Amino acid sequence: MRTTQELFSLAGKTALITGGSRGLGLQMAEALGEQGAKIVISSRKQADLDEACAHLKARGIDASAIAADLAQEAHIQPLVDETMKRLGHIDILINNAGASWGAAAEDYPVEAWDKVMNLNIRSIFLVTQAVGKASMIPRKYGRIVNIASIAGLAGNPPGTMKTIAYNTSKGAVVNFTRTLAGEWGPYGITVNAIAPGFFPSKMTKGVLESIGEEALARNAPLGRIGDDEDLKGATLLFASDAGKHITGQTLAVDGGVSAV
Secondary structure, three states, X not given: OOOHHHHHOOOOOEEEEEOOXXXXXXXXXXHHHHOOOEEEEEEOOHHHHHHHHHHHHHOOOOEEEEEOOOOOHHHHHHHHHHHHHHHOOOOXXXXXXXXXXXXXXXXXXXXXXXXXXXXXXXXXXXXXXXXXXXXXXXXXXXXXEEEOOXXXXXXXXXXXXOEHHHXXXXXXXXXXXXXXXXXXXXXXXXXXXXEEOOOOOOOXXXXXXXXXXXXXXXXXXXXXXXXXXXXXXXXXXXXXXXXXXXXXXXXXXXXOHHHO
C-alpha cells in the first residue's frame, strides 16, 4: 500500500499544459512540476513562454515550451506530435487555454461567439482527442483536467458581467468532462474539471477593475478571491494517483461562491 506522499507524487510522469504561460495555467504547471512531473507548456506567444519556462526552471522544474494557437486547428496535431517527441508519452493533460468576450446578449457579435466557442470547447475536444489517440488510449493510462469556471455552473447576476458565450462554453466543458469520463474510463483514463471562481488574471482584469476585488470577495463565504496557490491542491488531486477513483467530476474552487 502506497503512502499519501507516494500517491500525490508525479515523479516520472509527464504533462502538457495548454495556456500554461501565465495565470492559472502557470500555477498548475508549478504544481505538477513541483511534484516531479516533466512538463511542456503551450500558449500563443513565445516571449510569454520563454519567461514562464525561466520561472519554472528557477524552481527546479523540468519544463519546455511550444508556441501554438489552439484556435487554429492546424496547430493542434503538431503541438501534440512535438510534445510526444519531447516527453515520449503524455500522462497528464491540462486543458486551460481559453478566452472571453463581454457584450450584451442581444448585441453579441457572432464572430465573438465563434471565437470563444472555438477556443474554449472545440480546441479542448481536438487536443484531447489527439492526446488520447497518441498516448493515453494505447497506454491505457491518463489524467485529463479540464478548466471550466463557476460561470459554467450558473448565469451572471444582473448588472454584472455580460459573457453569454463564455458561460455557455464553460457549461459545455462540464458536460464534455462527464461524457468523456464515461467513454474513456475503460481505458484507465480519468477526466475531471476544475471550475475556478475569481482569480486575478489577464482575463479577469476588466471585471476586477469594474466590480472591485472587495465586492467580489464579499460574495464569497470565505471572504476572499483566489490566489496564486489555490488551484494547486485540486490540480494535484486530479492529476495524481491520489485521485485515481475520481472521474467525471467538476470541483468548484471559488471560496464557496457557487454553494450559496
